[in-house]
Amino acid sequence: MGFPYESKSIARIPGSKSLTNRALLLATAATGVSRIRDPLVSDDTVAFRTAVENLGARVDSGPLDAFWDVTGIGGSPVGPAGVWCADAGTAGRFLPPFAATGRGTFLLDGSAQLRARPQEPLYDALLKAGARTSAAPGGGLPLTIEAEGLDGGEITVDSSMSSQYLSGLLMAAPLMRRGLVVRGARLVSRPYIDMTLSLMRRFGARAHERGDGEFVVEPGAYTATDVAIEPDASTASYFFAAAAVTRRSVTVPGLRSGSPQGDLRFVEVLARAGAQVDVGRAATTVTGSGVLRGGFDADMGDISDTFMTLAAIAPLADAPVTIHAIAHARLKESDRIAAVADNLRALGVVTEVGPDRITIVPGPTVPARITCHGDHRIAMAFSVLGLDAPGITLDDPGCVSKTFPGFHDEMRRLFPRYQLPVGAADMTKEAL
The missing domain is CATH 3.65.10.10 (Enolpyruvate transferase domain)
Known part of the structure; x- marks a missing residue:
């Protein structure tokens, strides 16, 4: 922080x-x-x-x-x-x-x-x-x-x-x-x-x-x-989460109140975690407070594409976070509950899972290579954690092209401290 x-x-x-x-x-x-x-x-x-x-x-x-x-x-x-x-x-x-x-x-x-x-x-x-x-x-x-x-x-x-x-x-x-x-x-x-x-x-x-x-x-x-077509609310979740953990302020024009995209509700979860949120008639802004609060249970069944975003930053919170009602997330591009839990454990984070839930206990992380399973959302979510947890690399950074080919470039533009989370042997065409 x-x-x-x-x-x-x-x-x-x-x-x-x-x-x-x-x-x-x-x-x-x-x-x-x-x-x-x-x-x-x-x-x-x-x-x-x-x-x-x-x-x-x-x-x-x-x-x-x-x-x-x-x-x-x-x-x-x-x-x-x-x-x-x-x-x-x-x-x-x-x-x-x-x-x-x-x-x-x-x-x-x-x-x-x-x-x-x-x-x-x-x-x-x-x-x-x-x-x-x-x-x-x-x-x-x-x-x-x-x-x-x-x-x-x-x-x-x-x-x-x-x-x-x-x-x-x-x-x-x-x-x-x-x-x-x-x-x-x-x-x-x-x-x-x-x-x-x-x-x-x-x-x-x-x-x-x-x-x-x-x-x-x-x-x-x-x-x-x-x-x-409005900006993608699921994709915006990574940048809003990055604002929440870096004490910066990020605005997405065109993502506004009355949006048909349910995943805009992710900012309500960030508000529970202590971020300042403004969903206006022309744009949505999230500003980090300097402290990421935990100690809550979030039902993310209707916005399950963003549960990984919260799970990935939860190690930085001040208390455990539980996310539930996400059993169907096991049937996406990967078993997302298992994939998130395994990657967090590789980072040294205590994680508990059930059929439809995951609990993350905050704590220090160790360097680790994130297994993306070819899943764009895993790659993007753990890239956000990499802003505050050194030593994170991705095994497949290019999989973000499924929904946002320019993801790494935009993260680097907004957050100068961001390092493309790949190892030297993993430099894809996109990374170069």
Whole structure:
């Protein structure tokens, strides 16, 4: 905590991956040309863009990718088509329902990491909706769909592992012959469903919630519109956390009150930890107080993509921190609970875990090499700890390109003390 307080710094946070990929799908299904302003340009969004182009959309880039103009196909796709999802979970979960509403044969596949992620609840829901499909064991990729359109109707999808299954079904629902009434059983990460519904309505869908967790989408069509993409709240969490542990002040313009991104609520957790937080109508600012308070239990079930950010800085707090309701984080790019616990223990930090929780006991750290498991969020979270814990290196610093290729450069710009957390033998092309 040896940093002096400095004047406010402006963090340059790229656009939201969640908003960018949802907008790409809805613009593809729409009639007309939609403009997506300030899209995120990263591994996941480029993979999604390529996928919708393979399904018939045309995407034209503005200067420096300031915007993407998407010429939609005016409904459902027509096969045959192959779709490569790479590592993008949103592509693997959003595109199968959309393809199933179309006509022809579609083959969807992805990387070994994406193939290993659970997909059975979505596969079961597609069968209930009338899809003709075959998949790898457990309903995962590769997935083949012999599409003849979907009738829709009433179904329930197990949403205890991911809200993306439900989002994918909702976005495809207007293209089903009877629309859809769908219930997300044991729904996690609810704010992402609100984001999905909000964007669907922007594109002209008639969708609403009826009762607790039951959603009704009428059959219809999507109409092209313009969408401005906010800075990514999950990515902003690392810079807000860095402010909290360095006594600096970081502002993210465009991330403001009323944001559809649930992960902006991470700043409420930082406020409990002693940071000063201002969520305004034009920007959000976090200022570190000089002391990171612990001694609290945080339910991060709805904002689980940011639990690693808190866990990584918790060793610097003045009392233990427990994070719970995050069982579904075990099913992301890695088993994130286990990965965080193992890395903290390698740093000499006492850590306890349960099926859906992790407790971190503050204490001094020792130098260690962080195992990223190819997971961008592990790399970024432990990079923040590296601001105040010397000797941290990453085994895969380049994995941040999944959502923020310029992460290390921006950290270095805002925090001059930041050292790229790689060893001499690990200097990737990005690091050089």
